[in-house]
Amino acid sequence: MKRKVLSAFLIAAMTLSMAACGSGSGDSGSSGGDSAPAADEAEDTDDAEPAEDADSGELITVGYAQVGAESDWRTANTESFKSTFTEENGYKLIFDDAQQKQENQIKAIRSFIQQEVDYIVVAPVVETGWETVLEEAKEAGIPVILSDRMMEVSDDSLFEAWVGGNFVQEGETCGDWLAEYLEEQGRGDEEINMVTIQGTIGASAQVGRTEGMANKLEEHSNWKMLEMQSGEFTQAKGQEVMESFLKSYDDIDVVIRENDNEAFGAIDAIKAAGKSCGPDGDIIVVSFDSVKAAFESMIAGDLNATFECNPLHGSRVAEIIQKLEAGETVDKIQYVDESYFDTSMDLESILEERAY
Numbered sequence: 001m002k003r004k005v006l007s008a009f010l011i012a013a014m015t016l017s018m019a020a021c022g023s024g025s026g027d028s029g030s031s032g033g034d035s036a037p038a039a040d041e042a043e044d045t046d047d048a049e050p051a052e053d054a055d056s057g058e059l060i061t062v063g064y065a066q067v068g069a070e071s072d073w074r075t076a077n078t079e080s081f082k083s084t085f086t087e088e089n090g091y092k093l094i095f096d097d098a099q100q101k102q103e104n105q106i107k108a109i110r111s112f113i114q115q116e117v118d119y120i121v122v123a124p125v126v127e128t129g130w131e132t133v134l135e136e137a138k139e140a141g142i143p144v145i146l147s148d149r150m151m152e153v154s155d156d157s158l159f160e161a162w163v164g165g166n167f168v169q170e171g172e173t174c175g176d177w178l179a180e181y182l183e184e185q186g187r188g189d190e191e192i193n194m195v196t197i198q199g200t201i202g203a204s205a206q207v208g209r210t211e212g213m214a215n216k217l218e219e220h221s222n223w224k225m226l227e228m229q230s231g232e233f234t235q236a237k238g239q240e241v242m243e244s245f246l247k248s249y250d251d252i253d254v255v256i257r258e259n260d261n262e263a264f265g266a267i268d269a270i271k272a273a274g275k276s277c278g279p280d281g282d283i284i285v286v287s288f289d290s291v292k293a294a295f296e297s298m299i300a301g302d303l304n305a306t307f308e309c310n311p312l313h314g315s316r317v318a319e320i321i322q323k324l325e326a327g328e329t330v331d332k333i334q335y336v337d338e339s340y341f342d343t344s345m346d347l348e349s350i351l352e353e354r355a356y
């Protein structure tokens with residue numbers, strides 16, 4: 001089923017909206033990808049002008065197989081899709097929350113195929129195990145777009161494009177930040193004990209962030225990774241894992257959490273154990289995502305730094321769909337610009353501008 005047109009007006013509105021948020025710093029660092037909108041400036045298309053004559057054409061049906069609702073990042077990502085893929089913008093969105101289970105996502109994709117959607121968008125829970133269902137989508141002639149996390153597939157014609165964060169780079173930025181921070185504290189040569197609360201094992205956000213940090217560990221022989229365990233990207237599990245780390249080790253200097261929500265749980269565990277964290281505390285705490293609550297945690301003096309991962313992919317995926325509708329080619333891999341934030345910055349002012 002091939003439906004046509006979003007009105008030219010809508011396309012113009014979206015182009016304007018993308019241009020308006022694409023003025024950020026530098027290149028996306030993509031291997032051949034477009035430079036995507038700068039992370040901290042990107043906005044959704046929910047405030048884009050509605051297509052005046054969108055209802056004169058058929059709506060484009062998009063099935064979104066979402067990971068779950070495990071974190072603030074995920075909530076912002078869901079919101080970004082729901083506010084972009086609206087009827088006013090010319091779309092019908094079929095949204096599925098897989099509750100962090102790959103089998104649920106596979107079921108959702110099969111149901112999208114049955115419903116003959118026009119596009120399937122997947123934020124894959126884990127990297128592997130997708131070939132069969134993607135073959136089924138291909139046989140049905142339905143283009144698949146990946147967003148957020150990556151899939152590892154032998155045949156990359158199984159998807160049209162991917163847009164998301166550069167997770168390895170995020171991990172490396174975290175390691176570089178830590179080296180500089182320890183140096184500033186006069187602890188550059190000290191033996192530093194670390195623990196990591198990882199994300200969902202096998203998720204590309206986990207794989208990449210762990211790898212990026214591992215690359216930096218190799219550069220510092222005085223850094224010791226005591227243990228790594230998954231906190232499933234949730235606050236509750238992040239707290240539980242930190243409790244067990246604190247029972248096993250009494251000399252933790254740095255805790256790396258692979259998302260902000262795990263950090264919030266871990267900070268509770270640290271305090272409950274009678275220890276302190278943050279710039280003036282016993283333990284250095286860093287995490288990934290840079291959601292608003294992470295800024296509040298830094299302002300409160302609990303979190304040292306957060307490495308940004310931008311969740312506002314709704315408008316980016318819409319742009320890919322518009323290009324495919326227009327018969328244009330799209331860059332296969334599209335990284336989004338990302339930054340980091342720490343307590344040396346004017347966090348209150350930055351927080352006022354944050355979109356998520």
Ligand code: GYE
Pocket residue numbers: 070071072073074148149165205233258259260261288289309
């Ligand atoms: O960091 C975490 C979420 O895949 C980048 O998933 C995403 C990660 C994000 O649960 O908060």
